[in-house]
Amino acid sequence: MEKIKSLADLKKKREALQSNLKLREQGENTESLIQVKVAMATCGIASGAKQVMETIINESNKRHIPVVVTQTGCMGYCYAEPTVEVTKPGQDPVVFGYITPQKAEELVDKYLVGNEMLDGVIPVNYEKVEQ
Amino acid sequence: MANYKYHMLVCGGTGCFASQSDQIKKNLAQIIEEKGLQNEVQVVITGCFGFCEQGPIVKMLPDNTFYVRVKPEDCRELVEEHIIKGRKVNRLLYTDPENKEHVADSKHMEFYKKQLRIALRNCGFIDPENINEYIARDGYAALASVLEINNPLATIDVIKKSGLRGRGGGGFPTGLKWEIAAKNHADQKYVVCNADEGDPGAFMDRSILEGDPHSVLEAMAINGFCIGANKGLIYIRAEYPLAIERLLIAIKQAEETGLLGKNIFGSDFSFDIELRYGAGAFVCGEETALIHSMEGERGEPTFKPPFPAQEGYLKMPTNVNNVETYANIPVIILKGWEWFSSIGTEKSKGTKVFALAGKINNVGLIEVPMGITLREVVYEIGGGIKDGKKFKAMQTGGPSGGCLTEKFLDTPIDYDNLIEAGSMMGSGGMIVMDEDDCMVAVSKFYLEFTVEESCGKCTPCRIGNKRLYELLEKITEGKGTMEDLDILKSLSKVIKDTSLCGLGQTSPNPVLSTIDNFWDEYLAHVMEKKCPAGQCKALKSYIIEPDLCIGCGACVRVCPVNAIKGEKKMPHEINQADCIKCGACIEKCKFNAILIK
Amino acid sequence: MDKIKLIIDNKEVSVPKGSTILEAAHKIGIDIPTLCHFELKDLDIHNKPGGCRICVVEVEGRRNLAPACVTECTEGMIVKTNSIRVLNARRTVLELLLSDHPADCLVCAKSCHCQLQDLAARFGVREIPFQGEQSSYQLEVSPSIIRDMNKCVMCRRCETMCNELQTVGALNAIERGFPAVVSTAFNQTLANSPCTFCGQCVAVCPVGALVEMDHTPKVIRAIADGKKTVVVQVAPAVRVALGEEFGMKPGTIVTGKLTAALKALGFNYVFDTDWSADLTIMEEGTELIDKLTRHLNGDKSVKLPLLSSCCPAWVNFFEYHFPELKDIPSTAKSPQQMFGSIAKSYFADKIGVKREDMVVVSVMPCLAKKYECARDEFKVDGNPDVDYSISTRELAALIKQANIDFKSLEDAPFDSPLGESTGAAVIFGTTGGVIEAAVRTVYEVLTKKPLPKLEFTELRGLEGVRSATIDVDGFKLNIGIAHGLSNARKLLNEIKEGKSQFHAIEVMACPGGCIDGGGQPLHHGNSEIIKARWEAIYEADRNMPIRKSHENPSIQAIYKEFLGEPCGHKSHELLHTHYFDKAKVIEVKLD
């Protein structure tokens, strides 16, 4: 194991290690975070949901957005896959359809950071998907 | 390259471990690998989550789903449903006892709502066997800053101002203790962590060591720097194999990373930590006895002064603190004494970890701010009394403590209030008793413990406690007299007043406290020869209610001494002279026809 | 020295810093009762476990009562030693002790000398309010010591003596809680343990848990048996201590009354172990001279230093703990055994009594002597050279039983011929005495010149280890002295490591030597008593007309008449012995 020889070493190491635990730390505090659920059933995965999820995670991290990204089963909008549900604290969930990795970046930029709806991506339902 | 999207935290505390949490971890890892998800899902064994009643616990992150009473065979479903399909497995969620609804998130459980985790901040959160996770949680940053400031007295001052008091029982101000040890000059000094948690029904320290060993190591190093010691020793019970294993791993990792050993963070400060094993003697929780035990001697306490800070391990100045006390240190350094002292009551700052057990719905390990009321602990965190029975008393402080009754339900819990209420903080055992518990028998239980654990050095503890126990035995057998009750009281006071160490000075507390609060129960045993709780064997008789008995004969077959007679299909009868009161019949009777009177 | 002022029972007292409340109270005449506390300050022996809790006092500002014996005085301290709270606590503690103590005072060997009994009397205990289980341990009877651990009060004094003073390690606290007691490993017998039978544990036991094996009934029976000729010998240290048992001042020399008492008791011959002490000097001195001469002549096979061998506990000690050195000690028997050997040969012949009709009794300050006289090598056809050894305390009891008014006895002389002795012999009774006696003789024999100065004050003292260099006509004779076996151990370790510079070493097992032997009147931790005995020994020496062993006419006569030369053939047969390896053997058995 590499030795930590100074305070600077420790800080460096800590920063490198923190990202992994961030996921857990955020989990302690889900209410104050934006929750993103990516539908990952066969239909979703086939249409590229996995890449969408990666993109959302990476882009949110880059922009330091407090977000919890999880996967979920089929939401029943197989025609609009990949679908993503976003729940902002205190707001009703919104489901977006036809998300590609490019659109995912846009989703992060516009909806997650700002509060803008996305062009070309129609919110398919305003109800909670779990029911 | 792994890019984890899910973390599955499996509780690895002794309680959950005992219910195969290691197998759960193995199964999860295997299934995840089978599904090719090993780079997306991380399975981690953590320290205790605290909610032992519901163990084994598996927590899913980032969505913070809290699965309870998980069995190894549930693992496949957890992976396939929760991870792959993103559906919560409802049957493994916690059910709120009030409204019978499933609660997925631990934050919404009554058990966790009022808790504040400082000493347990990393328990159930990080992998205790991985130093990197500790570092990621600001681990060793407190040590780094202390070394950078390079002013031991200033650091001691921070601890002093924080108001932290020893969590082992006595409640001595920690900063003051450090200061005394720092001021005694010697070539060699020692820092000792007391991990000889012997209080029956308490497992706070063990949980910290199992869940967050590095916090203790870091605090010991800080302590060493402050008092001028370069050697630390952890005196740990040999009965804690898991804690020992995790500590050894932690020490090794810290040494390999250079966070223990020579010239830590490039400073002049060097610090090593070794383990010393206890061997099953409760009295070794007393610091002088602990030191003798570490020296390979019988664990007999010696008169103080000299205090360990003057003459301790190998006759050198030694600072002894317990595990929980240490676990608070790094946070205090990082967040400041102002933050810490803003929590708690006027004279008791911060939080306290308690092992909540007994006749309570939510058995487990809790950490609450000082000043919380007993009511909140019992009825909110604890979820009330088991089987809807009536709360009778809460025993705190273990064999050194006493019972708190209903009238103290709204007393804020802190060091001084507990003493005023006739009990004490102790190391943190909280045992809840209900209407079925006989308080005379409870004090006999504690005395039996003390008698067994007395070192035998001083007369009042060696013979006095034995006599107390014998008196209680006599009373629970229905042979006690009013004079015995007088002797019980007066002898208890003398034992407290004259014993050599804390063990003897507190051992009569359970007796005095129950006499104070449950005098009528003592009287009932003595005057009426009755045990109101129906617990004392000699004072109860098993009687068959003829109206309820259908004469099935089940009790006859199970009675080990053939004390039950009766014709088939006719009400049976128990011969009281033969009955050994084993209770076998009552368990067998399907018609509730056997009563205890 | 810093002084501290405090108030005890409303009286102000000033004591040096570091004093305990017990000491401070003592200074103003307040006697706080104690039980476990035991100190011989001048000999650096301390037993202060603070365990019995009899001495508790009230200290203002303290929550609990404080044990006076270990609580140090602090400036301005206010102490109450007699409040109701204190008296009640003490009484309860005492009652607790009594509730786990056999109430067999009537037949207890310690009755009237028992500190627990004294306390019960002092507190006027009439009934014990506590009943319950009593400790029950096996009674052990060894040749020297009887252990009845049912009477143990866990004062730990014996443990301190056995481990710290003697480093013997036979006794230790075992178990914990109520069953805790001081015992041997696995409760084995003392004979199977490293015990040397020095008796220091017996000498300090406050109760009847450790007492000597009483041989007085056998002695009475022997005297009563008309067919037996009963011969008694008295060790030097007895005469300076026995008086204490009859209320006389410590250090009173009672030789004359002692002989008169023994005669009154009906012993047929009253002789003196001092006589055989002179004989020992002849043998051991000759051995030393022989070794030194050979050493000076360059004989490399000579093992030096020569170790004294008069003390049986010391012999037991090296046989068990240093068996590899068993060739070094002098082979000369102890004075007790030399006496027995001569009494049952030379003297028995002389008076025409058969060996088996003679009973030799010794009066010793020692309990190990009981064990010594029972050793097989000191028996002829199963008949021991010395039949019974009784302690100073046992003799006192015997005199009291016989209604002899000791104090008013007219002095009587020892009988002849085994009663004549010198000043050199009497100093055998204290540490440094044997070697001084030996030097007095060795010097004159070696140099053939009279001693310029008879008293070797450089060899005297009570420090645990002492050394001196004696100029023997130009030759520097290096002498080492140790008393207390922990001190002996230090010198033995030096020998083992080849670092010892000494030519001769004297060892006595008991602190101060035989004057503080395990069989002497109890001193209860008062080292003034030991000092008084010590001074009396040297006074007895000064009172003797002859003060060098080789000038004892009776000794000279026996060599001429019977033994021939010192260390000659007959001497070897009768006056020398050999030693055994008694260390535990760890044997490997086949798997």
Add this chain to the structure above:
Amino acid sequence: MSVKIEISQKTRTKIEEICKSFNNEPGELINVLHKTQDYLGYLPAEVQEVVAHELKISTAKVYGVVSFYSFFTMIPKGRFPVSICMGTACYVRGAERILDEFKHLLKLGVGETGADGLFSLASLRCVGACGLAPVVLVGEKVYGRLATDDVKSIVEEYKGGGCAV
């Protein structure tokens, strides 16, 4: 005259090794005893003699320490050591009745080992599985949330020799 102590070469060598690994330091007595008991399962008198010999301390002292600490035992444990947790949490949830049942079924007292060496019975203080109270350990295996009725089946499980723990 001298007392002989018999011990197998293997055991003796092992004890010597253990003592040596602690530099034959008397202060390490408790660590030495732990390691030795780990190896042998118990600490018979002969073993204590060898430990005393190696560390150059009195056997009485070794015995004083062994008999002080409840973790050390001079009696070999059974093949299936049954330990009943008597911590307070287990006590108030009926551990005493469980213990009585074991005593009754195994015909053993606490601290005893059966003549056939199959079972030994012990009580211990809080294993920390208070959530599972009352708790019983057979070897390392934990049985929790027990009722007296369960005792019989646990005993049966091991009676036939079971699988070694």
